[in-house]
Amino acid sequence: MTVHIPSSLRSYTAQKSAVDVQGATLGEILSALDQRYPGFRFRIITEQDTIRQHIRIFVNEDQAKDLAAVLRPDDQVCIICALSGG
Amino acid sequence: MTTLKPATGPVTLLIGTRKGAWLYHGDATRMTWRVDGPHFLGHIVNHLVLDPRDRRTMLMAARTGHLGPTVFRSTDLGKTWKEAKTPPAFPKVPEGQKGRVVDHVFWLTPGHANEPNAWYAGTSPQGLFRSGDGGATWEPFSGINDDPQYRTWMGSVQDGTPDGPKLHSIIVDPRDPAHLYFAMSGGGVHESVDGGRTWAPLVKGMEVVEGFDAATVTFHDPHCVRLCPSNPDRLYQQNHCGIYRLDRPSKEWVRIGKNMPKRVGDIGFPMVVHPRDAKTAWVFPMDGGSVWPRVSPGGKPAVYATKNAGTSWIRQDKGFPKVQAWWTVKRQALTADAHEPVGLYFGTTSGELWGSRTGGASWTCLAEHLPEIYSVEAAETAR
Numbered sequence: 001m002t003v004h005i006p007s008s009l010r011s012y013t014a015q016k017s018a019v020d021v022q023g024a025t026l027g028e029i030l031s032a033l034d035q036r037y038p039g040f041r042f043r044i045i046t047e048q049d050t051i052r053q054h055i056r057i058f059v060n061e062d063q064a065k066d067l068a069a070v071l072r073p074d075d076q077v078c079i080i081c082a083l084s085g086g
Numbered sequence: 087m088t089t090l091k092p093a094t095g096p097v098t099l100l101i102g103t104r105k106g107a108w109l110y111h112g113d114a115t116r117m118t119w120r121v122d123g124p125h126f127l128g129h130i131v132n133h134l135v136l137d138p139r140d141r142r143t144m145l146m147a148a149r150t151g152h153l154g155p156t157v158f159r160s161t162d163l164g165k166t167w168k169e170a171k172t173p174p175a176f177p178k179v180p181e182g183q184k185g186r187v188v189d190h191v192f193w194l195t196p197g198h199a200n201e202p203n204a205w206y207a208g209t210s211p212q213g214l215f216r217s218g219d220g221g222a223t224w225e226p227f228s229g230i231n232d233d234p235q236y237r238t239w240m241g242s243v244q245d246g247t248p249d250g251p252k253l254h255s256i257i258v259d260p261r262d263p264a265h266l267y268f269a270m271s272g273g274g275v276h277e278s279v280d281g282g283r284t285w286a287p288l289v290k291g292m293e294v295v296e297g298f299d300a301a302t303v304t305f306h307d308p309h310c311v312r313l314c315p316s317n318p319d320r321l322y323q324q325n326h327c328g329i330y331r332l333d334r335p336s337k338e339w340v341r342i343g344k345n346m347p348k349r350v351g352d353i354g355f356p357m358v359v360h361p362r363d364a365k366t367a368w369v370f371p372m373d374g375g376s377v378w379p380r381v382s383p384g385g386k387p388a389v390y391a392t393k394n395a396g397t398s399w400i401r402q403d404k405g406f407p408k409v410q411a412w413w414t415v416k417r418q419a420l421t422a423d424a425h426e427p428v429g430l431y432f433g434t435t436s437g438e439l440w441g442s443r444t445g446g447a448s449w450t451c452l453a454e455h456l457p458e459i460y461s462v463e464a465a466e467t468a469r
Contacts (some may be wrong), residue, residue, distance in 0.1 A: 038210035039169045039171070043156065044152075047175035048187055052152070
């Protein structure tokens with residue numbers, strides 16, 4: 001599936017705005033991304049495996065609430081940096 | 087007592103701001119400065135520290151508004167950076183329990199001279215971490231992060247400063263790597279004499295906000311603690327409730343801020359000590375009245391120096407605006423170099439960088455229009 005990368009995380013992905021990765025859950029694809037781009041996961045997922053306060057992750061048009069979200073091979077995953085003022 | 091030779095080489099100022107980091111490279115005269123930056127524009131940089139053991143390695147405590155906390159590491163004075171493989175993080179708790187999350191790394195301290203590659207980090211909420219490999223990987227240190235008594239003393243998020251409670255002022259005794267101090271806002275000052283295996287509060291003599299019980303460690307809010315390199319038995323402290331000195335082996339702080347002018351008071355964030363004279367220290371007072379405006383008292387900024395260990399204080403404001411300057415200086419943003427006379431430097435909440443080559447007798451604005459400055463460190467890149 002394709003994961004869309006926000007600009008603030010493209011320093012990890014060699015400036016790629018979208019990357020293809022395989023996995024059955026959100027947790028699996030983020031682990032795979034962290035293998036490929038070390039440090040990526042911790043910037044958006046806490047040590048308690050929760051999505052960080054100002055990060056939103058959408059699977060197609062639905063917001064994923066946690067890492068257990070189930071994915072299908074043709075899903076589009078979009079990582080969004082939510083509004084955070086100042 | 088230790089005799090330390092004055093530095094004679096170039097000085098580099100390491101500036102952490104709300105929107106990135108800058109390096110100001112000075113020559114040996116400290117008259118001219120070359121700016122290098124921004125580094126990590128847009129990152130919130132709480133602390134940027136050069137390792138005095140190799141004069142090359144720098145660690146940066148950073149996060150952004152969206153992205154989680156991390157530590158960046160440079161081994162070539164900021165030309166290139168690598169991120170820590172495992173930044174400071176609390177242990178994951180079992181399903182169904184609520185575990186803590188590091189919001190930001192707030193403080194960085196290089197380890198003892200005999201422990202190359204050792205570093206300590208303090209976080210918000212309060213956590214103590216250690217790296218043994220120059221900042222590449224970090225582990226919780228000493229057990230206080232999960233100790234029930236310490237967790238009580240740390241209080242809740244509501245008990246801390248407006249942007250989160252913090253563990254700071256991690257100090258390694260230059261005579262003994264097993265002798266450690268740290269402070270928490272809130273949560274008091276603490277000491278270990280066994281390399282962090284056990285800790286004990288060191289709060290006697292410190293005052294707390296009126297109406298609260300000084301016997302309760304949670305209520306103590308040290309803002310900045312400094313150890314005198316020339317006499318490691320002497321510590322100074324700027325607290326939420328005054329300025330203090332502690333001469334070991336005594337365990338009782340003495341409020342030397344009572345000797346400050348009454349119209350200025352002894353509230354502030356930063357404190358810095360002379361590198362070779364344990365009787366000399368500097369503070370930057372702020373308005374801690376009414377709603378705590380956290381600005382220069384009366385809009386008239388001044389550094390105050392003591393040259394007799396706090397018996398009296400001298401106002402040092404030559405070069406500063408005389409009126410309508412409503413900035414202040416945060417706890418990591420006042421520092422000294424090791425030259426003679428000592429150079430002092432601070433960054434303001436309004437993004438100005440000030441310096442003095444005369445131990446505070448006169449001041450020059452070195453830079454303006456930077457983002458809000460969180461930390462300033464003066465580093466020797468050569469001797």
